[in-house]
Amino acid sequence: MTIEYSGAGDPARSLALLWRTQERVSRKGKPELSVDRIVRAAIHLADTDGLATLSMRRVADHLGVGTMSLYTYVPGKAELLDVMLDTVYGELDRTERPGEGWRARLEAAARANRALYHRHPWMLQVATSRPLLGPQFSAKYEHELRAVDGIGLSDLEMDSVVTLVNGFVHGAVRGAVEAVQVRQRSGMTDEQWWHAHAPFLNRVMDPAHFPVGARVGAAAGEEYGAAHDPEHAFEFGLRRVLDGIEMFVRERAAGGT
Structure with a gap:
């Protein structure tokens, strides 16, 4: 699996693109282009064919324009990838739920992130150890922090809780997406795979050795x-993660360290 990295482009250009502080206007007589239109096309291609095949040329072909015309709006693929990620983060439901407790709000955020990964599986191929710092990512982070704000945690603990939940969701969804992909690429269901391997496994997997x-x-x-x-x-893991956080919150309320 090809892994891309967020924040790999030029910092000044990426930030200007993410926050739209600079955007060229289409020249007269040229096809109507914009950053948003280019990004939507790139997301569509990544959703359809995966991230490995995405290139500036493919985006240009999809839009019916010359490749060089894209560079008027987007410096390169690295910067485009950052804006793609930030754009899809904008799909997350950030409805405030003041009547719900922190656990329900955090669970809702986890499920929203899970659904987003399933809609855009290519996101799992982007390492985001360097955060995007774009408007939609910033709004996502703010929303998730607000779920645990005011419940007795320090700022660093709030950040750690959000990181923990997001990390769990990322790992759980990666396994789910890979399970779907292996079925598609092999043309074999999990049940068929087990039936095919069962005769050999029954001979070598001696219960006496592996009881x-x-x-x-x-x-x-x-x-x-x-x-x-x-x-x-996912369901089992999310409950256990939230149970652990709930115990931690109770310890903090009781004055624990």
Whole structure:
């Protein structure tokens, strides 16, 4: 899997593009172009064909313009990728829920992020250890922090809680997306894959040598019809993560360190 990196472009140009502090106007007689139109085309291509095939030339071909005309608006692919990410973050539901507790608000944010990854799986191929610093990402961060604001956590603890939940969602969705992709590319369901491997596994996986693994694996396989169920893994994991945060919040309220 090809991995791209956010923040890999020129910082000044990326920030100007993200915040739209500079944008050229189409010249007379040229096809109507804008940063937004270019970004929407790039997102469509990434959604349809994946990130590995995305290039400035492909975006230009999709728009029916020359490749060089794109550079009037977007310096390059690295900067384009940053704006693509920031743009799709704008799809997240940031409705305020003042009547709900912090746990319900944090859970809603987690589920919104999960749905966003499923709509745009290419996001999982972008490492974001260097945050985007764009308007939509900033609004997302603000919204998620507000879910745990005023419940007795320090600023650093609030940041850590949001990072924990987002990290869990990212990992859980990556597994779910990969499960879908392997079925599509192999043309074989998980159940068919297990049936194909079962005769050999029955010969080599001696329960006497792997008693716990054989017992638990058989139970999981019977329940899921596969090695694991991404839906169950997400629901189980999210509850446990929120349970852990709830315990931490209670400790803080009780004066724990």
